[in-house]
Amino acid sequence: MARVTLIGGGPGAWDLITLRGARALENAEVILTDHLGPTEALEEIVDTSQKTVIDVAKLPYGKSVAQDEINRLMIEHAKAGRRVARLKGGDPYVFGRGHEEVLALAEAGVECEVIPGVTSxxxxxxxxxxxxxxxxxxxxxxxxxxxxxxxxxxxxxxxxxxxxxxxxxxxxxxxxxxxxxxxxxxxxxxxxxxxxxxxxxxxxxxxxxxxxxxxxxxxxxxxxxxxxxxxxxxxxxxxxxxxxx
Ligand SMILES: C[S@@+](CC[C@H](N)C(=O)[O-])C[C@H]1O[C@@H](n2cnc3c(N)ncnc32)[C@H](O)[C@@H]1O
The missing domain is CATH 3.30.950.10 (Tetrapyrrole methylase, C-terminal domain)
Known part of the structure; x- marks a missing residue:
């Protein structure tokens, strides 16, 4: 079944992601990242050259990728049989719109595992x-x-x-x-x-x-x-x- 792993990346320092989160990133083929969390130093956690990394950062006044587009990308890659990780700053369920993404995936018939993170x-x-x-x-x-x-x-x-x-x-x-x-x-x-x-x-x-x-x-x-x-x-x-x- 198509599947996405939603990972809390912690507040910013790359080594504040959980071990489970880091292992899930290592296992992923496609990673969709936000601006906050360990994004800047992602290569400290995984070999990014071996993965498709998609920046879906939603900066307050800058570049913006609509939530619908993020959902669409996750669903498309998961249904194509790729191992998808969605990396968010902090904990996905603390003001992170994490559950909105879980619901969108469920509606599309995509399974989701949520890995908690260290909230800011x-x-x-x-x-x-x-x-x-x-x-x-x-x-x-x-x-x-x-x-x-x-x-x-x-x-x-x-x-x-x-x-x-x-x-x-x-x-x-x-x-x-x-x-x-x-x-x-x-x-x-x-x-x-x-x-x-x-x-x-x-x-x-x-x-x-x-x-x-x-x-x-x-x-x-x-x-x-x-x-x-x-x-x-x-x-x-x-x-x-x-x-x-
Ligand atoms: C959209 S919320 C996401 C919160 C995230 N899900 C969490 O659990 O930390 C973004 C806000 O989290 C806070 N934040 C996240 N990382 C931070 C950091 N490294 N230093 C200070 N504030 C941070 C700021 O208030 C920022 O505006």
């Missing part, structure tokens, strides 16, 4: 010394997508509840809206002095990070040049960030 939501803060939980300090963490600003008609995030949740708040895809998000959280009751930190291009050689408070995060990110892709955190654990800025 947890590993990127960790790369800067920040645990998302710490005994006695926080008993929860909430991961939200900040790709839509608070109040947007399509936003599904309850910022009032988030401001009161009392645990660690992790925001991904939120660089563009960081000012609106932090302002709204403070308006909704989050202490402006809440420790905060942000990391861009975490686990790569270009990793950049900044420490701030909820009130100063947007300005500090701009000052330090912490741009997309970035993860930011609001909560007491941000005080553990292992850098001084």
């Amino acid at each position: 939501a947890i590993s990127v803060p960790a790369a800067a010394g920040v645990p998302v939980t710490h005994r006695g300090l926080t008993h929860s963490f909430t991961v939200v997508s900040g790709h839509l600003p608070p109040g947007h008609e399509k936003s599904l995030v309850d910022y009032g509840a988030l401001a009161r949740v009392g645990g660690t708040i992790v925001v991904i895809m939120g660089v563009k809206n960081v000012e609106a998000i932090t302002r709204t959280l403070i308006e909704e009751g989050l202490d402006p002095a809440t420790p905060a930190m942000a990391v861009s291009e975490g686990t790569t050689s270009r990793q950049l990070q900044v420490r701030a408070t909820a009130e100063t995060l947007a300005a500090e990110m701009e000052r330090a040049g912490v741009g997309s892709p970035a993860v930011y955190i609001l909560g007491n654990v941000a005080q553990f960030a292992n850098f001084s800025s």
